[in-house]
Amino acid sequence: MSPALEFVVSAVVIGVGATAVLDLWGLFLLRAFRIEPPYYAMVGRWLGHMPRGRFAHRSIGAAEPVWGEAALGWAFHYVVGIVFAAGLLAVVGLEWAHRPTPLPALAVGVLTVVAPFLLMQPAMGFGIAAAHASNPAKARVRSLATHFAFGVGLYLAALANAALIP
Numbered sequence: 001m002s003p004a005l006e007f008v009v010s011a012v013v014i015g016v017g018a019t020a021v022l023d024l025w026g027l028f029l030l031r032a033f034r035i036e037p038p039y040y041a042m043v044g045r046w047l048g049h050m051p052r053g054r055f056a057h058r059s060i061g062a063a064e065p066v067w068g069e070a071a072l073g074w075a076f077h078y079v080v081g082i083v084f085a086a087g088l089l090a091v092v093g094l095e096w097a098h099r100p101t102p103l104p105a106l107a108v109g110v111l112t113v114v115a116p117f118l119l120m121q122p123a124m125g126f127g128i129a130a131a132h133a134s135n136p137a138k139a140r141v142r143s144l145a146t147h148f149a150f151g152v153g154l155y156l157a158a159l160a161n162a163a164l165i166p
Contacts, residue, residue: 010085
């Protein structure tokens, strides 16, 4: 397999795997503690308004629904996971995918919280780092914990990927 193809395949395997681990973590929190996972339909609604020239909302929940918003939000969620995995591989090198170590994966997982804090939450009406949420501290801790879980997923998915690489 060429290095370029190996990079793409590894990014997809690791990104999808890490995102699935994140979703399993959310399912565990829901079942064990009744903590609701992120509602990706609102991400789809946000994205669905972009072709109409609307990039920011006072409240994404009050915005007009968009056809297929749940599917769009979930698909975007997994695409972002793949992009973050590709970023990890671009920084640490493809060799890391052969012998993954936890620190780079956990660091990238935690660093990815910048995207919702500075982009998505403000654009959806929650303010920078959820400053306008009903409980900003709780929202921030949940975001950090979620992205840490994604980092764990990056590492676990990289281990699985390493087992698949000849």
